[in-house]
Amino acid sequence: MPRIGRIRLVALRAPSPHPVATAFGAMDDRPGLWVEIEDTEGARGLGEIWCNFPRHGLENRFHLAADHLAPRYLGEEVGDPPALARAAAAAVRRLAIQSGEQGAFANVIAGFDCALWDLLARREGMPLAxxxxxxxxxxxxxxxxxxxxxxxxxxxxxxxxxxxxxxxxxxxxxxxxxxxxxxxxxxxxxxxxxxxxxxxxxxxxxxxxxxxxxxxxxxxxxxxxxxxxxxxxxxxxxxxxxxxxxxxxxxxxxxxxxxxxxxxxxxxxxxxxxxxxxxxxxxxxxxxxxxxxxxxxxxxxxxxxxxxxxxxxxxxxxxxxxxxxxxxxxxxxxxxxxxxxxxxxxxPLPARPGIGIEPDPALVSALRVMETEIA
The missing domain is CATH 3.20.20.120 (Enolase-like C-terminal domain)
Structure with a gap:
C-alpha cells in the first residue's frame, strides 16, 4: 500500500456581498482551508477543514494542521483512514487539552480524513459514494x-x-x-x-x-x-x-x-x-x-x-x-x-472518480492567503 508522500494546505478567503447572519455572530467573508494529500504513487485527494467562525479560525487551523498534524500523517500508509484518524487524535490529545483546542484539532483531522477517502476513491477510479x-x-x-x-x-x-x-x-x-x-x-x-x-x-x-x-x-x-x-x-x-x-x-x-x-x-x-x-x-x-x-x-x-x-x-x-x-x-x-x-x-452528484472535482488554479491564486507543503 502506498504511503502519504506530500500534504498541501491552502488557506483562502473570499469576499461576501453581505454577511451571513447567525445567532452567534455574522460571517463577513467566506473562508476555506483545503488539504490535498498525495501518495507515493501520485494519487491525490482533497479535503476541507471547517473554519467558518470566528474569523481567524482559518489561520488558527492552518497552523495547527501544518505544524502539528501534517507531519504525523506524512509517511503513513493511505489504506485505513479511520485508523489514521484515531492515531492522529491520540497523538495530539494532550496538546489539544493543554491548548484548549480540542475542536480545532478535530476539524483538522476530519479534513485530512476526507482527503484520504477522496484519494482512495480516485485510486480505484470510482465515485466516492x-x-x-x-x-x-x-x-x-x-x-x-x-x-x-x-x-x-x-x-x-x-x-x-x-x-x-x-x-x-x-x-x-x-x-x-x-x-x-x-x-x-x-x-x-x-x-x-x-x-x-x-x-x-x-x-x-x-x-x-x-x-x-x-x-x-x-x-x-x-x-x-x-x-x-x-x-x-x-x-x-x-x-x-x-x-x-x-x-x-x-x-x-x-x-x-x-x-x-x-x-x-x-x-x-x-x-x-x-x-x-x-x-x-x-x-x-x-x-x-x-x-x-x-x-x-x-x-x-x-x-x-x-x-x-x-x-x-x-x-x-x-x-x-x-x-x-x-x-x-x-x-x-x-x-x-x-x-x-x-x-x-x-x-445531481458527479459520477467522476472521488468527489469529482479539481480546484481552479486561477481561483486559488486570486483568493489564497496562505499556502504550505509538507513533504
Missing part, C-alpha cells in the same frame, strides 16, 4: 442560510434555483414576524425548516418551542447549546410541536451515541469537515438510521465539504436531505457542478 457502498445519484436538497433581514427575497432567489425546502435562521428579535411572513408565502409542495444556532437557554427554548406550533415547520435545529445533557433534548422533544434536529456541534462518537439513544433528536446532522470526517460520520449516519432517525449531513462551508457530504449521503441511503447554503460563496460556486436543483428538487 460507490467506494462507500452506494452510488452517485441525484439527492434531495434544501436551501439553508436564509438570513433574517429579508427572508422572502432570499427564498425567492432559492426557489428560482429549484429549491423547494428552505431553512430560516432564528435567534433574532424578528423571529416570529419572519416565521409568520415566510409561512404565509410558501407555495404548495414547499417546506420551511428553522435553525436557532444554539440561541436559547432551556427555559426560553421551552417557551419558544411551544409558540412554534402555529407554523408549518419540518424541524427546529439546535434550539439550545449542544453541550447540554442528552436528557435535556429528550425533555424538549417531548414538549415541542416540531421535531428537533442537531449534531453539527457534537464532537465524539460517544456524544452521538448518547444523543441517538436519548431520542431527543429526530434528525441527526454530523458535519464531515468539523468532526469525524467520512470515517466516523458514516458510523453516526448508520447508527442514526438504525434507530429510526433521519440522517441529514450538515454543511455550510465550501464545495469540497459539500461534495464529501453529498457522496456520504448517497452512500448510506435513507430519506435524508442534502444541505446547500444559498448564500454567495465563490469557494463553493467555482467547484460544485450544479447551481440548483432539478425539477424534482434534487442535486
Amino acid at each position: 460507490r467506494l462507500l457502498g452506494g452510488e452517485a445519484r441525484p439527492l434531495p436538497a434544501y436551501g439553508s442560510g436564509i438570513n433574517p433581514g429579508d427572508p422572502m427575497a432570499e427564498i425567492a432567489a432559492a426557489r428560482a434555483r429549484g429549491f423547494r425546502i428552505f431553512k430560516l435562521k432564528l435567534g433574532f428579535p424578528e423571529d416570529e414576524r419572519n416565521l409568520r411572513t415566510v409561512s404565509a408565502g410558501l407555495r404548495e409542495g414547499e417546506l420551511l425548516l428553522a435553525d436557532a444556532n444554539q440561541a436559547w437557554e432551556v427555559e426560553e427554548a421551552r417557551a419558544r418551542l411551544e409558540r412554534l406550533a402555529e407554523f408549518p415547520l419540518g424541524w427546529i435545529e439546535e434550539p439550545v447549546p449542544a453541550d447540554l445533557p442528552p436528557s435535556v433534548f429528550t425533555e424538549l422533544a417531548a414538549r415541542s410541536p416540531v421535531p428537533l434536529a442537531g449534531g453539527e456541534n457534537l464532537a465524539s462518537l460517544e456524544a452521538f451515541e448518547a444523543m441517538i439513544a436519548a431520542r431527543g433528536l429526530a434528525v441527526v446532522q454530523p458535519d464531515v469537515a468539523k468532526w469525524g470526517g467520512i470515517s466516523f460520520c458514516r458510523q453516526v449516519a448508520r447508527r442514526a438510521m438504525a434507530a429510526g432517525l433521519r440522517y441529514c449531513p450538515h454543511s455550510l462551508g465550501g464545495g469540497i465539504a459539500l461534495l464529501h457530504s453529498a457522496h456520504l449521503l448517497a452512500a448510506v441511503g435513507g430519506d435524508g436531505w442534502l444541505e446547500v447554503d444559498v448564500n454567495p460563496n465563490p469557494l463553493r460556486e467555482a467547484l460544485v457542478p450544479f447551481t440548483g436543483c432539478d425539477e424534482d428538487g434534487r442535486i
Whole structure:
C-alpha cells in the first residue's frame, strides 16, 4: 500500500456581498482551508477543514494542521483512514487539552480524513459514494442560510434555483414576524425548516418551542447549546410541536451515541469537515438510521465539504436531505457542478472518480492567503 508522500494546505478567503447572519455572530467573508494529500504513487485527494467562525479560525487551523498534524500523517500508509484518524487524535490529545483546542484539532483531522477517502476513491477510479457502498445519484436538497433581514427575497432567489425546502435562521428579535411572513408565502409542495444556532437557554427554548406550533415547520435545529445533557433534548422533544434536529456541534462518537439513544433528536446532522470526517460520520449516519432517525449531513462551508457530504449521503441511503447554503460563496460556486436543483428538487452528484472535482488554479491564486507543503 502506498504511503502519504506530500500534504498541501491552502488557506483562502473570499469576499461576501453581505454577511451571513447567525445567532452567534455574522460571517463577513467566506473562508476555506483545503488539504490535498498525495501518495507515493501520485494519487491525490482533497479535503476541507471547517473554519467558518470566528474569523481567524482559518489561520488558527492552518497552523495547527501544518505544524502539528501534517507531519504525523506524512509517511503513513493511505489504506485505513479511520485508523489514521484515531492515531492522529491520540497523538495530539494532550496538546489539544493543554491548548484548549480540542475542536480545532478535530476539524483538522476530519479534513485530512476526507482527503484520504477522496484519494482512495480516485485510486480505484470510482465515485466516492460507490467506494462507500452506494452510488452517485441525484439527492434531495434544501436551501439553508436564509438570513433574517429579508427572508422572502432570499427564498425567492432559492426557489428560482429549484429549491423547494428552505431553512430560516432564528435567534433574532424578528423571529416570529419572519416565521409568520415566510409561512404565509410558501407555495404548495414547499417546506420551511428553522435553525436557532444554539440561541436559547432551556427555559426560553421551552417557551419558544411551544409558540412554534402555529407554523408549518419540518424541524427546529439546535434550539439550545449542544453541550447540554442528552436528557435535556429528550425533555424538549417531548414538549415541542416540531421535531428537533442537531449534531453539527457534537464532537465524539460517544456524544452521538448518547444523543441517538436519548431520542431527543429526530434528525441527526454530523458535519464531515468539523468532526469525524467520512470515517466516523458514516458510523453516526448508520447508527442514526438504525434507530429510526433521519440522517441529514450538515454543511455550510465550501464545495469540497459539500461534495464529501453529498457522496456520504448517497452512500448510506435513507430519506435524508442534502444541505446547500444559498448564500454567495465563490469557494463553493467555482467547484460544485450544479447551481440548483432539478425539477424534482434534487442535486445531481458527479459520477467522476472521488468527489469529482479539481480546484481552479486561477481561483486559488486570486483568493489564497496562505499556502504550505509538507513533504
